[in-house]
Ligand code: HEM
């Protein structure tokens with residue numbers, strides 16, 4: 001059956017253009033996200049079945065809870081002691097897999113005092129569902 | 143005329159047969175059995191998540207085993223064998239050959255599946271459908287985990303044998319008068335999906351063996367404690383299983399290519415672009431696997447490469463949608479049950495693809511990855527597109543298999559309920575993901591938004607469950623008592639039903 005092909009070409013053209021646009025926006029946004037601030041404080045994050053441990057630059061350790069201050073940037077060094085986990089603060093779009101034998105990086109800069117959930121987003125066994133913690137953002141004390 | 147269920151034959155005659163329609167019938171019945179088994183697990187999972195706290199499943203381990211076996215069952219024991227059923231029935235007829243190219247191999251490929259299914263169900267492993275190390279090596283309880291590995295190994299062999307058969311049947315056994323450019327699109331869908339399997343599956347087969355020896359402690363490929371790397375497994379797994387998602391979806395699209403023109407009473411808008419889209423998908427599908435791994439710590443460049451690879455496959459999927467819509471445009475559509483399923487499936491295919499594009503855009507994926515968004519995304523494919531296309535096709539081939547008609551009203555009620563249920567479950571799960579609910583969790587904190595969304599999803603699942611009971615009743619009852627089909631044109635759409643059905647291959 002004879003039919004004209006141009007609507008199909010236009011359609012494919014539109015889809016390709018849309019994909020190029022999505023790709024370009026995503027590329028640009030990800031590039032900015034991956035630009036680590038130089039003065040970021042390093043926090044070592046270790047996942048293990050089934051809790052999170054945090055170690056600040058000054059050596060203080062916290063389990064299950066993480067205290068940070070507004071106005072500072074933090075760089076997480078994420079790893080695991082046993083199986084894969086995924087370190088997640090959903091409210092700040094912080095997500096990075098915790099993989100034994102590797103150290104992955106992700107950063108964030110909290111802007112408002114408050115409490116946020118920390119959770120594990122990669123299946124890690126029996127209590128995966130409750131591998132949760134709290135992020136506590138405070139205004140600088142001084 | 144030879145119709146399977148019209149002339150009763152002893153069951154063993156069908157079981158030991160190598161005739162393509164008999165093997166097709168075995169595939170059909172087995173895959174539907176697993177559809178209901180896997181579906182029952184889904185209902186239990188949804189009931190558990192109706193409220194925070196423990197509901198009907200006593201402990202987290204049982205829950206984890208249930209979603210693992212649910213996913214494994216519906217992908218490997220329903221979707222793939224169902225497609226094989228359709229392929230067995232129709233590919234030889236479409237290429238006008240007397241049987242599959244290797245009938246014995248065909249029967250062997252089928253008979254590998256029940257033992258594999260038994261291993262998976264009797265083991266009831268808990269390490270999710272991708273068995274990620276090191277969890278699967280050092281933490282997952284045996285013998286369930288080992289039984290799952292063996293089960294998958296056998297299924298891999300079965301699908302490789304099946305694929306060889308389809309490729310040879312189509313390429314070598316088609317009627318000499320018929321060029322490849324005349325083979326119906328459904329047969330093309332089997333050709334392309336089988337070729338994908340042949341290229342993709344060996345990688346996973348190797349990874350499974352390595353996983354097994356790692357579990358036995360004789361190697362440490364993926365075990366960091368022995369110098370191995372779990373990320374290597376993720377690459378091997380997704381190198382197989384991203385292309386595999388096209389293996390699942392392509393035959394379902396092929397089935398829609400049979401249904402849509404037939405019930406639009408118009409030839410397909412463009413046969414050529416259907417082929418082009420199949421071939422493109424099967425090639426470009428290999429360039430996107432690590433979009434499942436954005437959060438594993440890949441470099442910016444790696445992520446960009448796989449994002450581009452993923453987006454590059456989208457126009458090919460979109461071509462199919464155009465083809466369907468253009469075929470239905472300005473046509474006299476007959477809204478029989480198969481057509482309703484196909485149209486619903488196309489609508490959900492479109493929504494699923496839109497969600498997939500969001501996953502592919504790397505910064506957005508850090509919001510959606512491993513949340514319920516992803517569960518919603520791929521279920522719009524596996525349920526909304528593939529199961530819808532398959533069930534629509536089952537209604538369509540029903541008169542062909544049984545010589546009788548199903549009950550049309552029940553078929554339509556089945557569709558309407560399933561469609562509403564599917565939207566309720568899987569659109570809602572996208573929203574749940576945006577609220578941050580991780581997937582694969584047995585229990586969740588009582589966050590009001592999470593509770594509401596989970597309840598909508600659970601009610602949707604129950605609606606699907608009820609509709610499936612109606613479906614089962616319809617299939618069983620009508621096979622014996624349905625009104626005899628007018629086999630020339632059972633749906634009253636004009637033209638011949640199917641391929642010259644007198645030409646149906648005699649039993650040998
Ligand atoms: C428009 C085409 C598609 C795009 C752009 C797309 C994109 C994606 C992306 C980026 C992910 C990773 C999400 C994440 O884990 O964060 C994903 C997951 C997934 N997709 Fe798609 N996809 C498409 C089509 C399909 C099709 C046709 C299927 C067929 C069945 C499918 C099945 C899946 C499955 C099973 C997963 C998740 C696997 C898992 O983590 O358990 N997708 N998709």
Ligand SMILES: [Cu+2]
Nearest residue numbers: 085120124131
């Ligand atoms: Cu975890």
Ligand SMILES: [Cu+2]
Nearest residue numbers: 384431433434
């Ligand atoms: Cu994928």
